[in-house]
Amino acid sequence: MSRNLEARTLTDDWNTQVITAPVPQLLPLLYVANDVLQNSRRSGTHFLESFSPILGEALTTMCLRCGDISLTEKIRRVVKIWGERR
Numbered sequence: 824m825s826r827n828l829e830a831r832t833l834t835d836d837w838n839t840q841v842i843t844a845p846v847p848q849l850l851p852l853l854y855v856a857n858d859v860l861q862n863s864r865r866s867g868t869h870f871l872e873s874f875s876p877i878l879g880e881a882l883t884t885m886c887l888r889c890g891d892i893s894l895t896e897k898i899r900r901v902v903k904i905w906g907e908r909r
């Protein structure tokens with residue numbers, strides 16, 4: 824399996840979990856994405872390219888599903904850090 828296909832498969836699975844997982848699992852799912860994105864940069868851009876098209880909608884879904892302002896703020900904090908680190 825090529826790295827691009829593998830990355831796409833894993834990010835699609837992650838996105839499915841964002842939609843279906845119980846609300847308490849949303850923040851850990853975001854942390855998983857953060858870890859994958861931060862650590863995969865060393866081995867190429869496969870995961871970054873796979874996450875790019877789905878990440879915005881997934882973050883919106885997380886915020887809408889959580890219904891908890893403190894969780895929404897944690898999500899925003901991660902996104903802010905991503906913006907600072909580019």
